[in-house]
Amino acid sequence: MSQTIAIAGAGGLGKHIVDAILEDGKHKLIVLSRGTNQELADRGVEVRTVDYSSVESLTKGVAGVNVIISFIAERSETNSQINLYHAAVAARVKRFIPSEWALDVQKYDDKPSLYEFKRKFRQFLADQNKIEYTLVCNGLFMNYLLPAGTKKYLQDVDINISIEKRTANVPGTGNQPMVLTMAEDIGKAVVWLIDDPKPWPKYTYIKGTVTSWNELIKYGEEVTGEKFDVSYVPLETLQANYEAAAASGNFLKKFFAEIGVMYATDGVLDLPDNEDPSLFEGIRFTQVKELIDITYKK
Template sequence: MTNLKVDNLVADQTDLLLTPPSSNSPPMASKFVAVAGATGGLGQLVAMELVKRGIPVKAIVRPNTDPLRTEKLRNAGVTIAPVDLSAIPTLTGELSGAICVISTLQGLGDVIHTAQGKLLEASMAAKVPRFIPSDFSLDFTKTKVGSNRNLDLRRKFHNELNKSGIAWTSILNGGFMDLLVGNSPMINHKSRTVAYIGSTTQPLDFTTMVDTAAYTAEVAIDPNPTPNFLRIASHTANVEEIAQAQSNVEGVAYKPSWMGTVGTAELMIRIMRFFGGESDVFPAWQGMQYMVNMFSGAGKLEPLDNNRYPNLNWTKVGDFFRQHKNQKSVDNVWS
C-alpha cells in the first residue's frame, strides 16, 4: 500500500492527502504536488501516478494550451494552472502550498536553464520543501563534459540547484525503454538487427516511462529526506540480451549489428555536428552522443536505487516488447 504521508518536515500536510481529488476538478487543496510539463508524455504519467496515490496535483501549463491536451488530466481531477513561467510573482502564487515541484520540461538552454530556472526561483520564493529537476537521463555526473550536449545542459542547471538551498532530488533512469520500440534507433525490424557500437556485452540501463513516473511520484511524497541522486533501471541488458528478447517475442531471429567502435562514433559526431543541428532538440548526432555514453559505460548507473520503494514493479525488456506488440495488435483491429 502506498504511503500517503508526505515530507515529515511539514507535518500539517498529512490529513489532506487522505482524500483523493474528485473527477470534477474541485478547487486546489492547500497542499499538493505541482508538475511542470504535465502535458508531455512523462509529465502526464507522473501526474496520473500521483492521482492514483490520492495526491492532489496541480499541472503548470503554458497559457493558451489546447484544452484537448489537458482533458485527461482534468478528467482525473488534476487542477490546471496556465501560467507564464517568466511571471515569477504569478508562478510563486501557483506554487504556494506545494509539497514538491516536479519539472518534466524538455528542451535546450531556453527551457532547461531559463524556464526551469524560473520554476526553481518561484519554488524557492514559495518555500516549496522539495524540487525534482527534469534530468531523467544517463548518469551525467560520470560522463565527460562536452561528450553530450543535452547532459551538459542538465549538469549546468545543477549549479543553480546547488546554490538554491532547496532540497532537491535528481532521478536518473538511463535510456527510456520506450525508445526501443516503434521507429527505434537501435532495432531495425526489416533487417532484424539490433545496432550497437563497441561491445555486445556492455550492460545498458533502460527504464520505461511508466516505471519512471511511478518512482518519481514515490520520491515526491517520500516522508523521509531523499538523496540528491537516485538511480533506477527497469532492466539492465546488453545488446545480445535485447536481440534475444526481441527474437522471443517476434518468433524470428534478431542479431546484433556492429556499427563500429566508440572512437569511430565520436569522430562521426564531430563531423555531423560541424554541419549543424545545434538549434534542434534531438539532431542525429545527439542520439549518437547518447549511444557513445551508454556503450562506453560512461553513463552507467551504479548503484541502483530500485529497492528504495519495494511496492514498485519493474518492467523487463522482453515483457515491454510483448506489451508493445499486443497493443499494436489491438490498435490495428480498431484502426
C-alpha cells in the same frame, strides 16, 4: 500524508507521472501550463496557466504546493527552471525534482551537450540550500521497445533496435550494460519518493532492467522465432562521425552523433544502485524479457 504536487511540463513522461499520481489518489495535483490543458482539466487536474519567463507568475502558480516535479526542456537561454526555483523558494515549496530522467549525471554531468541547461541547473541547485532536491536518473525508456504507435505518451524513438522490424544497428560491441525502465514504473517510483519522509539523496536511481544490446537481440530472436538483421558500428567509426558532425556546425547532427558514441561506451547507459537499499521497496519493476515476451510472442 496528502500533499499538493505541481508538475511543470506535463507531456511525454510528465503525463505518465500525472497518471501515477492520479491512480495513487492521495495527493492533490496541479499542472503548470503555458496555456489551457482541457484534457487534464477534464480528468480533474487543476491547471494553472503560467509564464515561465516571470518569477511573479510562477510564484502564483506554485502557491500552496509541497513538491514540484519538472519536465521542462529548454533549447535556449530561457532560464525557465531557474525562474521556477525562485518561485518555489518564494512560495515556500519544500521539495523539487528537476528535469533529468536519463543518464547517471553523477558520472556524466556534461552529456549530451544539447542538455546544457540541465547541467547549468544542477550546478545552480548544488550551490543553494533553500530547497530539498534529488536528481532522478532512470536510463532509457523501456517503452521504446514497444511497436510503433503503442508507446502511449512517448514518441516513436529509434534506439538502435526494433523488435517489431527484427532489425538492430548496434553501437560498439553490443555488450555494454544499459538500464531500461518503463515510464509507468518511473511514475510509481516518483509517487514513492513523494511519500518518503526521509531526506532525499542528491542522486536517485530508478532501475528497471540491466541488459545490453546483444541480450535484447537474443531475447527478440527467441520470442519471435526469427533471425534479426544485425549490424555493428565500431566505436571508432562513431567517434569519427561525431568529429565530422561537430565540425559541420549542425547542432542536431552533432547531438545524434554524440548519442551514438554514448550508446557504444561502456558504463554510460548503466546506473549504480541507490545508497539506501530501502528506496522503492514494494515496487515490482517490469523486466525487459517479460515485456518482449508479452508483446511479441507468437
